[in-house]
Amino acid sequence: MSTQTMAAGSRSLGRIYTLEAKSELLKLLRLPMYAVPTIAFPMVFYLLFGVAMGGRSAGGVSYATYLMVSYGAFGVVGASLFGFGVGLAVERGQGWMLFKRATPMPPLVHLAGRLTVCLLFSAAVVLGLFALGAALAGVRLPAAAWLTLVPVLLSGALAFGAFGLAIGYWVGPNSAPAVVNVIYLPVAFASGMWFPIQAMPRFVQELAPFLPSYHYTQLALKVIGADLGGAVATHVAALVGFTVVSLFLARAGFRRDEGRTFG
Amino acid sequence: MSTQNQVVAELRRATRRYGKVTALDGVDLEVRAGEVVALLGPNGAGKTTAVQLLLGLIRPTAGSARLFGLDPRDTAARVRVGAMLQISKVPETLKVREHVELVSSYYPRPLPLGESLAAAGLTEVGDRLFGKLSGGQRQRVLFALALCGNPDVLFLDEPTVGLDVESRRAFWETVRARARAGCTVFLTTHYLEEADALASRIVLVDRGRIVAEGTPAEIKARVRGRKIRCRTRLAVAELEALPGVRGVRRDGEVTEMLAAEAEPVLREMLARDPGLSDLEVLGAGLEEAFLALTGNTRSTDTEVAA
Numbered sequence A: 001m002s003t004q005t006m007a008a009g010s011r012s013l014g015r016i017y018t019l020e021a022k023s024e025l026l027k028l029l030r031l032p033m034y035a036v037p038t039i040a041f042p043m044v045f046y047l048l049f050g051v052a053m054g055g056r057s058a059g060g061v062s063y064a065t066y067l068m069v070s071y072g073a074f075g076v077v078g079a080s081l082f083g084f085g086v087g088l089a090v091e092r093g094q095g096w097m098l099f100k101r102a103t104p105m106p107p108l109v110h111l112a113g114r115l116t117v118c119l120l121f122s123a124a125v126v127l128g129l130f131a132l133g134a135a136l137a138g139v140r141l142p143a144a145a146w147l148t149l150v151p152v153l154l155s156g157a158l159a160f161g162a163f164g165l166a167i168g169y170w171v172g173p174n175s176a177p178a179v180v181n182v183i184y185l186p187v188a189f190a191s192g193m194w195f196p197i198q199a200m201p202r203f204v205q206e207l208a209p210f211l212p213s214y215h216y217t218q219l220a221l222k223v224i225g226a227d228l229g230g231a232v233a234t235h236v237a238a239l240v241g242f243t244v245v246s247l248f249l250a251r252a253g254f255r256r257d258e259g260r261t262f263g
Numbered sequence B: 001m002s003t004q005n006q007v008v009a010e011l012r013r014a015t016r017r018y019g020k021v022t023a024l025d026g027v028d029l030e031v032r033a034g035e036v037v038a039l040l041g042p043n044g045a046g047k048t049t050a051v052q053l054l055l056g057l058i059r060p061t062a063g064s065a066r067l068f069g070l071d072p073r074d075t076a077a078r079v080r081v082g083a084m085l086q087i088s089k090v091p092e093t094l095k096v097r098e099h100v101e102l103v104s105s106y107y108p109r110p111l112p113l114g115e116s117l118a119a120a121g122l123t124e125v126g127d128r129l130f131g132k133l134s135g136g137q138r139q140r141v142l143f144a145l146a147l148c149g150n151p152d153v154l155f156l157d158e159p160t161v162g163l164d165v166e167s168r169r170a171f172w173e174t175v176r177a178r179a180r181a182g183c184t185v186f187l188t189t190h191y192l193e194e195a196d197a198l199a200s201r202i203v204l205v206d207r208g209r210i211v212a213e214g215t216p217a218e219i220k221a222r223v224r225g226r227k228i229r230c231r232t233r234l235a236v237a238e239l240e241a242l243p244g245v246r247g248v249r250r251d252g253e254v255t256e257m258l259a260a261e262a263e264p265v266l267r268e269m270l271a272r273d274p275g276l277s278d279l280e281v282l283g284a285g286l287e288e289a290f291l292a293l294t295g296n297t298r299s300t301d302t303e304v305a306a
Helices: A013-029 A032-051 A063-094 A096-102 A107-136 A143-170 A176-190 A202-210 A212-223 A232-258 B047-054 B096-105 B113-119 B135-147 B165-180 B192-198 B216-223 B236-240 B262-272 B286-294
Strands: B007-018 B021-032 B036-040 B062-067 B081-084 B153-157 B184-189 B201-206 B209-214 B226-231 B245-251 B254-259 B277-283
Touching: A013 A032, A013 A063, A013 A107, A013 B096, A032 A063, A032 A107, A063 A096, A063 A107, A063 A143, A063 A176, A063 A212, A096 A232, A096 B081, A107 A143, A143 A176, A143 A212, A143 A232, A176 A202, A176 A212, A202 A212, A212 A232, B007 B047, B021 B047, B021 B062, B021 B184, B021 B209, B036 B047, B036 B192, B047 B062, B047 B153, B047 B184, B081 B135, B096 B113, B096 B135, B113 B135, B113 B165, B135 B153, B135 B165, B153 B165, B165 B184, B165 B192, B184 B192, B192 B216, B201 B216, B209 B216, B226 B262, B236 B245, B236 B254, B254 B262, B262 B277
Parallel strands: B036 B184, B036 B201, B081 B153, B153 B184
Antiparallel strands: B007 B021, B007 B062, B201 B209, B226 B254, B226 B277, B245 B254
């Protein structure tokens, strides 16, 4: 960072951001428990269900196309909940976040670093699925659809990263992985990430509109014309509302930490 | 950087309660530039609470905590502070140098990386993952993270707990080196020896209150003395009135008392109670200092929830 002028006694937010992101990335890459399931699981599932049974049709498109998109959403939600939620809960439990609060760390820069890494992992999952879909499952989409899918899918990292943050501040380090798994898998099913929502039992179809992940999946499926026809504005409003509520909860959790009993 | 005698950190009638437990009870405390202050006391005395108040990690229930005259949470205060807290772990999959590099970046005038590592005795393990370090090395990483920002004041909360004697002495030397370099140090400890080895001023706390304050020599003079244990029919009030007696505690038939010198007290006691028996005279330690200074009858290693 050439902008860094140590002699003048200023610190560079750009350099802090770069180092936060680098640390977060190295931390997760060296932790097979995170990196392998987050990136590999959606792709393995896609090979098993998308590539192998891709011929069947789902929601008006081939099953291979449907799952490439819906597993992309599944992968982004996983990367966000585990990276933000479990990662933060564990570091809070160790007292590491307490230490960081005693330093002049700019909290928003720290969060931006974490979010960047969450986006990188999300992008790895999404692009990996696209490669498998195009190369092995014969998925063909117009260029505009491919290009639109990337930002739509990655936007999930903002919403579910915010929710992960709330989990990280409210759930204990030992229960966080369990809590995330208990939420993640059933909700993914009920949101149409594994099977088209039309193929689900009636009560699931009625429940789905109450799940933010349903609206997120519908937005992505709309790009390939496999959604249920809800308005974009409705889905976006649901996700924005969910993000705001999550951020509010995270902030309340952060405040609660300040008032907590330590040793 | 800091002018001599400038107040670096202060608590004003600071009280902190956790539910029904009062961890800190109306404490007034000042740390001035260039001082090495040791907050000495048993577990549960409120030492960690005092540190966390001064670092802005918790809010006082009543009273105030200031750092460089500012709210401790103010970034302008935090860039001048380094902290070593009692935390179990730092992320294990980062290398020592990566940790130090990141935390250094938060500060406007950090020490060069190599200097931080050298000052904490970590030069040889800079490329090792935190998870692969020994207990003593981990403690030194926490110290490196406290000093890497080249702070004007270092807060060290029980920095040598769990270290062996040799590592403890080596650690003291590194703290002294920082102090010589002009850094103000505020540390907590429950080892009198540690406070004596490092501090220019010792503040003795017990049950959330300051019970004594002075140079190590002054504190030791109050701590030094003799513990007399015996069976006697003399009343506690009568014993307390004897010259040189600092504290008396009676537990069933056994009486324990603390005195500056044992001989004059014993002469007087034997004259008044010829039936005095089971006499023992012992050297006094920190526990006895607390007995004398607080009239407190519990042992110093008793934990209270705080």
